[in-house]
Amino acid sequence: MAIVEVRDLTKRFDGFVAVDGIDLASADGEFLVLLGPSGCGKTTLLRMIGGLEPPTGGDVLIGGNVVTDLPPRARQIAMVFQSYALYPHMSVANNIAFPLKAAKLPKAEQERRIAWAAGILGIDELLQRKPRQLSGGQRQRVALARALVREPTVFLLDEPLSNLDAQRRASARDELQGFQRRVGTTTIYVTHDQVEAMGMGDRIAVMDRGHIRQLGTPSEIYDDPADTFVATFLGSPPMNLVPTADGRELLGFRPEHFVPWHENGAMGDDWLRMPFHVHRDEYLGAERLLYGDVGEAKVVARFAANADVDYTVGVVSDFAVRRADLKRFDPETGFRLDKARR
Ligand SMILES: Nc1ncnc2c1ncn2[C@@H]1O[C@H](COP(=O)(O)OP(=O)(O)OP(=O)(O)O)[C@@H](O)[C@H]1O
Ligand SMILES: [Mg+2]
Numbered sequence: 001m002a003i004v005e006v007r008d009l010t011k012r013f014d015g016f017v018a019v020d021g022i023d024l025a026s027a028d029g030e031f032l033v034l035l036g037p038s039g040c041g042k043t044t045l046l047r048m049i050g051g052l053e054p055p056t057g058g059d060v061l062i063g064g065n066v067v068t069d070l071p072p073r074a075r076q077i078a079m080v081f082q083s084y085a086l087y088p089h090m091s092v093a094n095n096i097a098f099p100l101k102a103a104k105l106p107k108a109e110q111e112r113r114i115a116w117a118a119g120i121l122g123i124d125e126l127l128q129r130k131p132r133q134l135s136g137g138q139r140q141r142v143a144l145a146r147a148l149v150r151e152p153t154v155f156l157l158d159e160p161l162s163n164l165d166a167q168r169r170a171s172a173r174d175e176l177q178g179f180q181r182r183v184g185t186t187t188i189y190v191t192h193d194q195v196e197a198m199g200m201g202d203r204i205a206v207m208d209r210g211h212i213r214q215l216g217t218p219s220e221i222y223d224d225p226a227d228t229f230v231a232t233f234l235g236s237p238p239m240n241l242v243p244t245a246d247g248r249e250l251l252g253f254r255p256e257h258f259v260p261w262h263e264n265g266a267m268g269d270d271w272l273r274m275p276f277h278v279h280r281d282e283y284l285g286a287e288r289l290l291y292g293d294v295g296e297a298k299v300v301a302r303f304a305a306n307a308d309v310d311y312t313v314g315v316v317s318d319f320a321v322r323r324a325d326l327k328r329f330d331p332e333t334g335f336r337l338d339k340a341r342r
Helices: 042-050 092-102 107-121 136-148 166-183 194-200 218-223 228-233
Strands: 004-013 016-025 031-035 057-062 077-080 154-158 186-191 203-208 211-216 240-243 250-253 271-283 287-294 297-304 316-322 327-329
Touching: 004 042, 016 042, 016 057, 016 211, 031 042, 031 194, 042 077, 042 154, 042 186, 077 136, 092 107, 092 136, 107 136, 107 166, 136 166, 166 194, 186 194, 194 218, 203 218, 203 228, 211 218, 211 228, 228 240, 228 250, 228 327
Parallel strands: 031 186, 031 203, 077 154, 154 186
Antiparallel strands: 004 016, 004 057, 203 211, 240 250, 240 297, 250 327, 271 287, 271 316, 287 297
């Protein structure tokens, strides 16, 4: 197990800055997710940690040692990428054994490790098959097993579930996280899928254009976003942002915190009332979304589908947010006004 750390890590491709002076440190045994939109630099950062991409500046440390100039094989890491190339002509067992043969491990030790990894990943029955005889999820587990037998101190995983269908992804998420907990190997996991990030990460680093916008636990990122980028990247639908009358602030609130105003006195000064013009409602089985406007701003409200909510499409009704649930942002910079910047 080891802590992974990067210091002022930068990558420029012909003048284009893909990773811009990032500082980041994992905890030992942590499942750390790099989350961000396409092109924000996730893969480039991971490849630099793995030694596949030389940085333009800065350092990579693994277990406290600077490894910036070491080749991948000297870093005690295992990487699994989106296209986990298995050798098609080899059996599953031989695919898994490949790195062990390359390292000239004794045969008995090879067999012990293969049995161990196959047991952890539930692929004992598949060892004699060829990759083409496996499902996508099974291939992914074989690729993980091949990474695992090397007993790495760090796992680097780049969207390893992205070619699975939605159902398999959910169970693969569950398996992968369970397996990481069992082996306790520090894992850096790249995804652009917020559900994956929220569900699996001990912490999430939210990236945008070569920078880390925020590093925190899933609930910190969701409940206490550092800026409007994070506030609107996480959550589906995203956080609502409504400008104040003087235009000096953006008020942010989650769709589930926007509820009909009650005249009966239950809602006092601790609630902020807003006229909500509902344009459309959407029934999604477990929940219902109301789409509309508050002034010029597009706003969404979210309810449990069975909730008794009073609204009429096409009509303006008073809705409200508890003041404690409001986040205040600077409209110019996007940064939080009601939270110290870290
Ligand atoms: N070899 C390269 N040469 C030039 N530009 C590159 C190279 N590799 C990546 N880039 C650019 O660097 C930026 C970051 O790329 P990167 O692959 O790290 O993004 P990403 O966050 O992994 O995106 P995705 O979610 O689509 O995989 C992109 O704008 C990309 O076009
Ligand atoms: Mg990528």
